[in-house]
Amino acid sequence: MERKYSIEQFIENTQERDKGQGLFELETERLLEINLEDAILAKAGAMVAYKGHVKFERQGVLEQGIGKLFKKALTGEGTSLMYARGHGKLYLADQGKKISILELSQDSLYVNGNDILAFESNIQWDIKLMRKVAGILSGxxxxVKLEGSGLVAITSHYEPLTLKVTQNEPVFTDPNATVAWSGNLTPEFVTDISLKTFIGRSSGESVQMKFQGDGFVVVQPFEEVYMNQQNG
Known part of the structure; x- marks a missing residue:
């Protein structure tokens, strides 16, 4: 008689399986396997395990420049990145969030700083602070703006939803639920006074991101509370 809950059965059910998907591979919906051969950038603290010879380095001042360092100081730990260099298998996760892999092909993509998990080191990146909203939302x-060609892994709480933006139909989103958007779009922040009155002055839902043009925006069914809002 087969033992349903034996250690052997548990190992069989949960052990890693090489799916032959290349550099970035979804081991599960919430665990990213990277078949590392050189270097990638990843969210600091996202490593859960690795095999082989891998070294981790936090971004240095000279590598990223004073401008990025200054912006990172303003935005908190959400955009702290690390290099993972070497050869082996690297496993990344972020608080059990669902992981999506995107391949950029001379594209640009904006990702919320808390929702970036990893990307290839040849992709150009920069931190963008939405200063116009600083007086509305605390801080x-x-x-992060990503540009070029290569693989990117982003995270979302639960299943992401992608909304198409057209010239005739702009899309409005809650900033705390917005994960990413196409690089050709520039969001505008609008305040709904009636909604603010209805919900209360402290509600983030009184502030909306308005996307106009042709592109897409990714949202999640979850309102993330950021460090700068908690401390504000």
Whole structure:
């Protein structure tokens, strides 16, 4: 008689399986496997395990420049990145959030600073602080602009939803639920006074991100509370 809950059965059910998907591979919906051959950038603290010879380095001042360092100081720990260099298998996760892999092909993408998990080191990146909203939401919001070609892994609480933006139909989102958007879009912040009165002055829902043009925006069914809002 087969033992349903034996250690052997547990190992069989949960052990890693090489799916042959290349550099970035979804081991599970919430665990990213990277078949490391050189270097990638990842969210600091996202490593859960690795095999082989891998070294981790936090971004240095000279590598990223004074401008990025200054912006990172303003935005808190959400955008802290590390290099993972070497050869082996690297496993990344972020608080059990669902992981999506995107391949950029001379594209640009904006990702909320809390929702970036990893990307190839040849992709150009920069931290953008939304200063216009700083007076509305405590400290403002920040995101990372990614540009070029290569693989990117982003995270979301639960299943992400992608909304198409057209010239005739703009999309409005809650900033705390916005994960990413296409690089050709520039969000505008609008305040709904009636909604603010209805919900209360402290509610983030009185502030909305308005996307106009042709592109897409990714949202999650969850309102993230950021460090700068907690401390504000």
């Amino acid at each position: 403002g919001l920040f995101h």
